[in-house]
Structure formats: C-alpha cells, structure tokens
Amino acid sequence: MRHQDVPRRRGRRPGGTDTRAALLDAARAVFSEQGYDGATVRAIAARAEVDAAMVNHWFGSKEGLFAEAVLKLPFNPADVVERLLDGDVDGLGERIVRTFIGIWDTTGGGVFTALVRSITSHELAVHALRDFLVRNVVGKVLAPVAPDDAEFRATLVASQLVGMGLVRYVARFEPLASADVDTMVAAVAPTLQRYITDTIR
Amino acid sequence: MRHQDVPRRRGRRPGGTDTRAALLDAARAVFSEQGYDGATVRAIAARAEVDAAMVNHWFGSKEGLFAEAVLKLPFNPADVVERLLDGDVDGLGERIVRTFIGIWDTTGGGVFTALVRSITSHELAVHALRDFLVRNVVGKVLAPVAPDDAEFRATLVASQLVGMGLVRYVARFEPLASADVDTMVAAVAPTLQRYITDTIR
Missing domain, CATH: 1.10.10.60 (Homeodomain-like)
Known part of the structure; x- marks a missing residue:
C-alpha cells in the first residue's frame, strides 16, 4: 500500500x-x-x-x-416560535420578516440555500423545508392566532418566505437581493399579515 | 469492438x-x-x-x-406580456396569477420545476428564470403601469410567483399544492396587485 x-x-x-x-x-x-x-x-x-x-x-x-x-437547524425552532408570538397579532407579519431575514442574513442564507439547492436529489430536503417553514414555525405561530384555515394560510406564508429567500439568496435578483431589512419589511410584512389574519378566500 | x-x-x-x-x-x-x-x-x-x-x-x-x-420556453414571452396588458391595471394581479397557474398547471409545471431543480448546477437556469420572470415578462408588464420603482416591484412579484411555483409544483406543500385557480387568485392576486401599484416603501 x-x-x-x-x-x-x-x-x-x-x-x-x-x-x-x-x-x-x-x-x-x-x-x-x-x-x-x-x-x-x-x-x-x-x-x-x-x-x-x-x-x-x-x-x-x-x-x-x-x-x-x-x-439540523443551527437554532431551536421552538425559540423562534416563542419570539414570534411575543407581541400583538397585528405585528406578526413584520416579526416574521425581520426574524427570517435576520437569521438568513446572519448565516449568509447558507442552510436555506443548501436546502433549496438539494431539493432535487434529496427528498429529505423537501421534508426539512416543510417541517421548518410550515409545521414547526409558521404552523405553530398561526395555530393560536389565525381565525380559520390555518393550514392554507401557513402554506401561503411559506410560499412568500421561500420565494423571498430564493430570490434574495439563491438566484440573487436585484434590487431585492440587496434591499435592507426595513425595506423588505415595508414591502413584504403586509403580505404575510394579510395571509395570516385577513380574508383570503 | x-x-x-x-x-x-x-x-x-x-x-x-x-x-x-x-x-x-x-x-x-x-x-x-x-x-x-x-x-x-x-x-x-x-x-x-x-x-x-x-x-x-x-x-x-x-x-x-x-x-x-x-x-427555450414552450411559448412566446411577448404573447404573455400582450395578454397580461390587455385589461385594466387593477386586474393585473389577477391576470398574472391566472396566466402563470394556467401555464404551469397545463405543462405540469415541468419547465418551471426543471429550471428550479437545475439552479444549482446550471448558472444558465438562474439567468433563464430571471430573464423570464423579471426581465421579459413581469418587467415588461410593469414598465408602463408601475408608478415608480419598477425594478424592485418586479423582483417582489417574482418572489411571490417563484415561491408559489416552488410550493405548488416542486415541494408540493398541501393544501396550497391542490388549491384550485380561483382559490389561488383570491389569495395571491391582491399581493401582486399591491406590489405593482401600491405604496411599498
């Protein structure tokens, strides 16, 4: 040898x-x-x-x-849920945008990008994305506050979050990719707020 | 041999x-x-x-x-733009959702899914997604109607469209994946309409 x-x-x-x-x-x-x-x-x-x-x-x-x-996420989803629920319902959309962009900007969107880029080859990546976005975080946050239709609302919130993450960190379309947190909050928080508490059908 | x-x-x-x-x-x-x-x-x-x-x-x-x-898309982006611009500005969000879901449901989301699933290995897939979603369709539709900030608005619209496509056709999160077109229009069209014509900063 x-x-x-x-x-x-x-x-x-x-x-x-x-x-x-x-x-x-x-x-x-x-x-x-x-x-x-x-x-x-x-x-x-x-x-x-x-x-x-x-x-x-x-x-x-x-x-x-x-x-x-x-x-394995670099943070505890239960902590994120607790932080998101700490405040009034009307501020939930804003807290979700701030929290997600805060986490993703800090980690360079690394885990999120790795998940999205592995969706093809790795069915587990799809499950992880669903467990995190829909079940363990957004679903848990919506359960006590959404008037009805919590599951549909959760997947709508997930659709805007995953799209924002994909455009910002994976595909990097400008000017959204470089927009600061306050700009993103002003643009996207009302979308999430509506998906959570308004009439959507 | x-x-x-x-x-x-x-x-x-x-x-x-x-x-x-x-x-x-x-x-x-x-x-x-x-x-x-x-x-x-x-x-x-x-x-x-x-x-x-x-x-x-x-x-x-x-x-x-x-x-x-x-x-190479299975349709002409210029035709899509023409169809989207045929009607009043207030109906643009709805026409965009109907058109995209119409195209994707018909083709099984195949081209879109192939693009998203190839983003990793293929820089061209990122360019194709941007050219189609931002430059050739949404950008062209917004240019004559968006009051200002057309590029940021276009990437916001792209973020919700790509997220909707990813959740519906690639990750298949329910109940969004199986929601019918009218349900998706009621939920998502107001988001796009706001990104196009409302105050977003």
Whole structure:
C-alpha cells in the first residue's frame, strides 16, 4: 500500500472537536454552493483543511454530514416560535420578516440555500423545508392566532418566505437581493399579515 | 469492438423528427424530476424509447438538449406580456396569477420545476428564470403601469410567483399544492396587485 510509504497529510487541524466544527461549517458552505449531488466529501474536507477520512470518522458518510450540517437547524425552532408570538397579532407579519431575514442574513442564507439547492436529489430536503417553514414555525405561530384555515394560510406564508429567500439568496435578483431589512419589511410584512389574519378566500 | 457483434438496439422510434420531439418531452420530464446534474442522457433516451446516440445526433450533448428542452420556453414571452396588458391595471394581479397557474398547471409545471431543480448546477437556469420572470415578462408588464420603482416591484412579484411555483409544483406543500385557480387568485392576486401599484416603501 503506498499510503504506508507516504506520510498521511492530515491538514492543519487535529482530529478533535475543532475538526468536527470545521467540517460542519465547510459542509454548509459547499452544500449551499453545489447542492447535495454536486458537493463531494473531498471538496468539503479541503475547505475545512482536514483529511477526507475525518468525514467518515465524525459523520459516517456524506449523507450523515448533510443530516448534521443542513437538516439540523443551527437554532431551536421552538425559540423562534416563542419570539414570534411575543407581541400583538397585528405585528406578526413584520416579526416574521425581520426574524427570517435576520437569521438568513446572519448565516449568509447558507442552510436555506443548501436546502433549496438539494431539493432535487434529496427528498429529505423537501421534508426539512416543510417541517421548518410550515409545521414547526409558521404552523405553530398561526395555530393560536389565525381565525380559520390555518393550514392554507401557513402554506401561503411559506410560499412568500421561500420565494423571498430564493430570490434574495439563491438566484440573487436585484434590487431585492440587496434591499435592507426595513425595506423588505415595508414591502413584504403586509403580505404575510394579510395571509395570516385577513380574508383570503 | 463488441458493439459490432451485437445488433444496435434502436428502440421503437425511427430517427426522424418524432424522435426529436420525443426526446424533448422526455428531457423536460427527467430534468424536472432529477435536475440537470441528476439527469443522464441514458435515462432521457430510455424515457423517449430511443437509442441514446439520438441525443448526440439531434442536440450534440446533454447541455444542448437542456438548452432546447428547458431554456427555450414552450411559448412566446411577448404573447404573455400582450395578454397580461390587455385589461385594466387593477386586474393585473389577477391576470398574472391566472396566466402563470394556467401555464404551469397545463405543462405540469415541468419547465418551471426543471429550471428550479437545475439552479444549482446550471448558472444558465438562474439567468433563464430571471430573464423570464423579471426581465421579459413581469418587467415588461410593469414598465408602463408601475408608478415608480419598477425594478424592485418586479423582483417582489417574482418572489411571490417563484415561491408559489416552488410550493405548488416542486415541494408540493398541501393544501396550497391542490388549491384550485380561483382559490389561488383570491389569495395571491391582491399581493401582486399591491406590489405593482401600491405604496411599498
């Protein structure tokens, strides 16, 4: 085996939890650029500056790494729900826009983009998007406040949120992609507010 | 070469224009299911029931087939613009929702889904989506009627349209995915109308 002749290149990091965190960051970046199919273990390891064997060591496989890096959200949906429900119902549309853009702008839209870009190859990405957008966040926020028709309202809210995310972070259509949070709130919050509390049929 | 010993399987169709049309239909179906990266020439040829060599014969490559099947729209954007502008400004939101859902429901959302599912691997898919949604259709419709800020308004309209398309045809979140056209018009047309003609800043 030639591996025994050539010293194994281990990269700069040790094999500990730093390596694991570096792989998670690198995976979010590469999955969001390339989608699930396009991303290779080799490219993710190179981005993290560690040996590709570390992916198997920490996550078992590309699949396992995707599950940890992308499908597990970097925040607790229940906390988001609690924050959204903290205030009057009339301000819900605005709080949703601020919260989502706040999260996405902070993380560079990385997890969202990785999810959208993996929808093709990965049925789990569709489930994750639905669980997060419809079931665990928007659905939970609407349940106590929507007058009726909560499920249809939740999918309408999801449609505008996912479209805003796609245009802003994935397709990057200008001028929406560079609009600041207040501009986005003024434009989009009334849409969400109407989907939540107004007559829609 | 073993190929010379084994009779070439040519499938059921002759190598004429029927084959070309069959390949275009099959390509839209497979690209919309698998995205650009996931779709193989072999799978498309098999769906069309023709020999894989016919792809090179008619389109040069997978790339060429994608350009013809997905990037060339199955209708003329100028006709869509003309139809949308035929009526009063207050009905524009409704006409846009009816027209888009009409086109997408008829084609099974195939071209749209193929575009969204190829955004990862194919920068051209992003350009095609922007050219169609923002520049050639929504932008052209807004130019004569939007009071100001036409470009921001166009990207807002695009965000709701692309989100509606994604939730309805790609991710298939219910109950939005199965809602009929009139239900979608009642819910979404006022959003688009506001983005086009109301104060949004």
